[in-house]
Amino acid sequence: MNTSTTRDRLLVLVADDDNDMRAVVVNALRADGCTTLEARDGEEVLDLLRRAQTDPELGPDVLLLDVKMPKLSGLGVLEALRVAKWSLPVVVITALSDESIHKVAMALGAIGLLRKPFGAGDVLLAVHSAKATSNPTPA
Numbered sequence: 607m608n609t610s611t612t613r614d615r616l617l618v619l620v621a622d623d624d625n626d627m628r629a630v631v632v633n634a635l636r637a638d639g640c641t642t643l644e645a646r647d648g649e650e651v652l653d654l655l656r657r658a659q660t661d662p663e664l665g666p667d668v669l670l671l672d673v674k675m676p677k678l679s680g681l682g683v684l685e686a687l688r689v690a691k692w693s694l695p696v697v698v699i700t701a702l703s704d705e706s707i708h709k710v711a712m713a714l715g716a717i718g719l720l721r722k723p724f725g726a727g728d729v730l731l732a733v734h735s736a737k738a739t740s741n742p743t744p745a
Contacts, residue, residue: 618733619654619666621645621683622699623675627722631670631699634726635733648678652686655694666694668736670720670729673700673707681707684714695740697732 618640622628625646632642643666645651651671658665673680680698687694697718698711708719717740718732 616640616668616733616737617643617666619643619645619651619669621648621651621670621675621680622672623647624672627672627699630726631729634729637726638730640733647675648680648683648686651683652678655687655692668733668740669694669696670733671696671698671716673698673702673711681710681714684711684716688715693740695736697736 616639618635620628620631620635620642621644622631623646628644628646632644635642643654643664645654651669654664654666671680671683678686680700684696684698687696695718696716697720698708698716699720699722700707700711701722703721711719718736720728720732
């Protein structure tokens with residue numbers, strides 16, 4: 607999946623089932639000039655990414671992905687991305703302190719990790735670092 611487009615603003619897909627957490631992240635990103643898409647579970651993430659295959663303007667530059675979500679977990683999304691050979695910079699969001707989950711997320715392709723609780727500055731640093739260190743082109 608090639609998500610590069612000619613848009614001027616960074617498009618970030620924020621996936622978290624916690625409405626309040628998602629709102630905090632989205633507000634921080636928008637205040638920084640980013641455009642955002644939102645998903646409440648892993649299935650919504652995959653649906654949005656599938657739609658982006660036919661409409662590149664929907665293709666996110668970075669995915670912020672909560673580990674624990676209903677329907678399909680963040681780890682399930684990472685596995686689906688790997689199987690489909692989609693290359694997309696993913697930063698995992700988690701409140702879980704289990705290091706084995708963090709290692710699995712990184713092995714599945716996540717390039718960053720944000721541990722809850724975090725501040726707006728942490729979100730912006732993670733997103734901009736993910737975009738700068740990754741080239742979202744087909745694998």
